[in-house]
Amino acid sequence: MAVLFSILLLALLIGALIDIITRRDDQVKHLPKVFWIILVILVPLAGSLIWFLVGREYDSEGIRLPSPARERRPRPSAPVAPSLPEDSRSTEQQIADLDREIEEWRLRAELEKRKRDQGGSGAGEAASE
Template structure:
């Protein structure tokens, strides 16, 4: 049993190292590639698990599933004529998006307050 665990650990380490080396630098997260290589080599089990859990970037466009027969199936190719061009990816964090929404809400609240005050001045009545 320990022999099988050792074989699986070494196989996982080799797969992680091949995956790590074959990936583009932009797809390696949290640490530089060299640090991930050292982590996987020096701590094979933990490094391999951390690499697949945290270190690599999974893209939905590049994932192909496997059919029960074991053959990979490809996503259908996009139609040659699309109605709208794809929107560019906007890399903003959730916090940045929420801050933008808060500013927008504040803007419209101030605008409504100014409109209310203008109406009060026009009618000559003040609360």
């Protein structure tokens, strides 16, 4: 009797794992597929039963095996990003502009550091530069 129970438990475990792995993400409910796999492996009997009862999405026709020939539901499309204006500058010009911006940031950081080091007395000097 124990051998029969073990074989049935193993078949249920393998069936649940195959079912989880072959399902698309939009057919899995309540948890991500990875967590369902971990649950079924750690707690084979309860995890498999919970998977078949609440974890998977059933078609209106009842139980059907997932097949690639079935009509797939369209996935929601990602929001379209607004189009950015085209940059007419060459790559070299863009790099030169970036280098200039980096140098400006570096100079500002040095000025701020000097102000802090001088205790705020260099505020007039920074404004005159």
